[in-house]
Amino acid sequence: MKEEWKPIPGYEGYYEVSNHGRVRGLKRGRVLKSRVNHGGYHLVQLHKEGKKKHKRIHRLMLEAFVGPCPEGMECLHIDGDPANNRLDNLRWASPSDNNLDTVKHGRHNNANKTHCPRGHELTPENIPNWIKKVGRRQCLACYRGYDYIRGHPELADRIQDLADQYYAKIMAEATDAPVIVRSRDARGIMDRHRAEQNKERNEQQ
Secondary structure (H helix, E strand, O other): OOOOEEEOOOOOOOEEEEOOOOEEEOOOOOEOOOEEOOOOOEEEEEEEOOEEEEEEHHHHHHHHHOOOOOOOOEEEEOOOOOOOOOHHHEEEEOHHHHHHHHHHOOOOOOOOOOEOOOOOEOOHHHOOHHHHOOOOOOOHHHHHHHHHHHHOHHHHHHHHHHHHHHHHHHHHHHHOOOOOOHHHOHHHHHHHHHHHHHHHHHHHO
């Protein structure tokens, strides 16, 4: 792909960006050095009228060659490499698309996690497709536990017990095994909670 230069919107007459991902200043005709942030994205520092700003190169390129960012959209690197700023590797996309793309390329913070914070293994059965489709790796057992607590807020401190029982059921359904942890199901936890409350009331009387 032959290198082509275009003015950077908002910095016309000051800077240009190329379809190869390079930025140059027009005053001296030099290519600017970029720095890499913690996410692996390349930034350059632009000066205008005494003010300086750090700009991500991939965004400057799309704005110059494709047009302004549509509302609610952001830049996506097609091959998943934030350092590859060639124009044919960039496009505007929704945050959901970008999130799914990071999971696809193994760059998502949760992509390599094997267990949730409560110790439940993130198996295919415990991460259903409807959760995966929105680019999340959320524990289904914990999700069901929190969903139950929404209707029973007095059990908020029993989330671990509830989630453990839902996890046992999910795994049992996956292996066609019977669920034997009966004393820790949602109904049992509710009954024990009420019994503890009644005991406390009796002791206070």
